[in-house]
Amino acid sequence: MKSRHVFLADVHLRRDDVRRRETFVRLVDGLAEADVRLYVLGDLFDFWLGPAQLEVEPEWQTVFDALGRVTAAGGQVTFFHGNRDYCMGRYLTRAIGAETVPHSTTIDLDGRRVLLTHGDMLCTCDQLYHVARRFTRGRLFSAVWWCVPSRLKFGCYRVYRNISRRQDRERRASRHGIDRAALRALVRRGIDVVVCGHVHAPSDRPFRHAGRTLRVITLPTWDDRPAVLEWTGGDFVLTPVEST
Numbered sequence: 532m533k534s535r536h537v538f539l540a541d542v543h544l545r546r547d548d549v550r551r552r553e554t555f556v557r558l559v560d561g562l563a564e565a566d567v568r569l570y571v572l573g574d575l576f577d578f579w580l581g582p583a584q585l586e587v588e589p590e591w592q593t594v595f596d597a598l599g600r601v602t603a604a605g606g607q608v609t610f611f612h613g614n615r616d617y618c619m620g621r622y623l624t625r626a627i628g629a630e631t632v633p634h635s636t637t638i639d640l641d642g643r644r645v646l647l648t649h650g651d652m653l654c655t656c657d658q659l660y661h662v663a664r665r666f667t668r669g670r671l672f673s674a675v676w677w678c679v680p681s682r683l684k685f686g687c688y689r690v691y692r693n694i695s696r697r698q699d700r701e702r703r704a705s706r707h708g709i710d711r712a713a714l715r716a717l718v719r720r721g722i723d724v725v726v727c728g729h730v731h732a733p734s735d736r737p738f739r740h741a742g743r744t745l746r747v748i749t750l751p752t753w754d755d756r757p758a759v760l761e762w763t764g765g766d767f768v769l770t771p772v773e774s775t
Contacts, residue, residue, distance in 0.1 A: 540728025573613025573649030650729030
């Protein structure tokens with residue numbers, strides 16, 4: 532039996548968007564089969580502050596239960612840390628037996644080397660983000676963060692989101708794309724395809740370097756167009772997800 536490889540990213544589940552949560556749960560329930568390999572390429576949640584968030588927002592348990600039904604059926608769930616839910620840590624590994632990937636991994640699809648990643652590490656021009664990333668994922672910050680009360684964590688998140696929304700969209704877009712130097716490095720590594728999210732600009736394009744071609748697939752955010760990518764019939768197919 533050949534495995535079904537299904538990819539999605541940037542679902543951005545929010546507490547006030549019940550319809551999106553129900554759509555995601557319905558989608559995942561339809562993937563609860565032994566041959567499924569589901570890859571969640573980061574930012575499943577609009578933000579995730581750690582397992583204690585379930586105490587404040589218990590409705591997220593339905594999401595974890597749905598993912599658990601995939602692994603219980605013999606399928607595989609691989610969760611990648613995004614820039615909004617890296618505090619997930621290895622919670623899904625412990626809770627439902629999912630594989631947790633902090634950065635990237637490479638899989639083989641019919642002889643093609645496919646790199647899977649959230650995508651933020653490919654956007655090297657976003658220097659302010661990478662400075663903040665190194666700081667917030669450092670050992671000192673992490674040790675302090677886990678001691679902060681949940682209510683204060685929620686307050687910090689709201690401040691961050693307000694600042695982010697006030698940023699000029701055009702200026703942000705100019706430094707938010709995938710850097711060509713990062714793609715050249717992937718070509719030198721022998722990667723044939725890269726699949727990622729984070730950029731919020733869906734595309735499927737070739738990148739040519741040194742006589743080789745790298746296929747670059749960036750997935751849509753569910754804020755704009757809910758969709759999943761599937762490897763089927765020897766190729767990638769992007770399929771819209773119908774809302775409940």
